[in-house]
Amino acid sequence: MILVQKLQKHFGAVKAVDGVSFEIADGCITGLLGPNGSGKTTTLRMLYALLQPDSGKVLVDGMDAWSQSLPAKAAMGVVPDARGLYPRLTARENIAYFGELQGISGKALARRIDALAQELEMQDFLERPCKGFSQGQRAKVAIARAFVGNPQNLLLDEPGNGLDVMSNRALRRYLLRQKEQGKAILLSTHIMQEVTALCDEVVVIAAGVIKAVGTPEALMRQAGKDNIEDAFVALIGSDEGIMA
């Protein structure tokens, strides 16, 4: 479980994140929904402690993300926006590197990678060097290496970007199973279908400020609309950037 309390972050004159609070509950997929430039990536980077908040704090299973960053990071698996792999290493070696950094090794690590490969349908390319992988294959490796340590909290920054239908479905199935196992999952997105298909709870963010929080149905009721897209436009007060 992750608690986000009154986070603020500015870059020069830009208030990228301005007083954001929400909760990522266990056994639940939370969506951070917002147009481009609304502060999703900046918020996530403060969650996994690569950026220090100007004010406010993040508690990961009770640990402060910034001052106790090592145990807090150990409790999180992160798929950032940047998903660079090591092209000369195979998919397995890429995943194993992160696995060792997350504290598992040897037979346990090999077994864990095999299980992930099956779950994410990546057996075909597991032993191949990552050079020339398709977007979908790269995304799967990035997800597998982030979660190889089996952390309680999963954070994904726009995971659907550039994925084809098949990869997207594999990813969704994987996240739903993780939720059933009681994991706390946050995924940031600007894609409506992802929200309706996956999320139990939606946090709508625009210009660094939270506009609404609730289930997709509650948000539609709150906005007085019968589909989530119209509700989203009504909630953020413009349709700028949504279709991007």
Place this chain on the structure above:
Amino acid sequence: MKPWIIVFRKELKDLFRDRRTMVNILVLGALLGPVLAMGLMLLAVKMISDEAEKTIELPVQGAEYAPVLLDYLASSRISVVAALADPQAAVRAQEVDAVLVIDPAFPRQLRDGKPAQLTLLSDHSRSKTRIVRRRIETAIENYSANLGNLRLSLRGVDPSITQVMVLHDRDLSKKGSDAQLLAFLPYLLIIGIMQAAMVVAADLTAGERERQSLEPLMANPVAPEQFMIGKLATNVLISLAVLSLSLLGFAAGTRMIDLGDTGITFSLLSIPVLLLFLSPLAFFFAALMSFVGAFARTVKEAQTYLGLLVLAALTPSMIQMMLQSKVQDLELLLPIWSHNYLINEVLRGEPLSLAQWLLPSAGALLAGGLLAALAGRLYRKPDFIF
């Protein structure tokens, strides 16, 4: 396992998979040095022996005034060729190495017992002509001395009375020392290490940013400095491997080619000594390159920066090669400057004193540690990660 060891093992594996980078490192770092060195040595040896052995062709203006002198020169393998139309122009145009001009007054001056006038035209700025010039001068001085001794003997005077002093010239350099030829060896060794450090640093720091793998990497539960330490260790190991290879290359090279009687030997014993002595320098280079390379966004950009850095860092070596001055006291603390000088001492067969071991190592470790700490801090900066 310590995180930095995980990073270290991964980086080594990753580097060895990259044929191009490895060939770059090995060919440029380890082989180019010895090959270049052997080539230069062969050339130098050949030039020296050629000039010392071969018959010099010497144009003489006014050969008819000194037939006996010219016979004497012929016995010293200096053969007289026909006079030139414009001797000065020929020397300037490097068509000939030297021209001897005999004054028409020469026979009369000789007969009267006055100093007889000869002029040797040559270009002192050309190193190749130095040996030719010296041989001609020596031959003429010998002839002159012989005649002088004869004149004294005829007057009943012991010729040795003109020899007021005799200066004996004894060479005290150890076996295996031709300073001239050895001067560029440290330079080549240092280039080799730096080249390796540069290629590895560009791949390990800028490469990680270019591939966009730094942010996911830093999201792992590992202190940022551990990444820097692991990458630095990789760099030091590869640099030392390149150094070992090039030392072995030098050793093999000096045994394979005929270096004549230059007295150059490259003792196998100096290899471990140099490896140990240069390890702190390799650390310094790795830290320097990692720090500077971290400011580049792409590998290409990093290679441009670091290439310039290599040139800048070589300046002390080049100055040393020319000055060949002694480095002592606090100067020993300066990395590169002191190392360049002391590599030469080791190659010459001189044992290093305690200060010569400790001060350069302390200097390199201190400077390297400072740069490594700065590089480590970068790994905590958002501007560096994203």
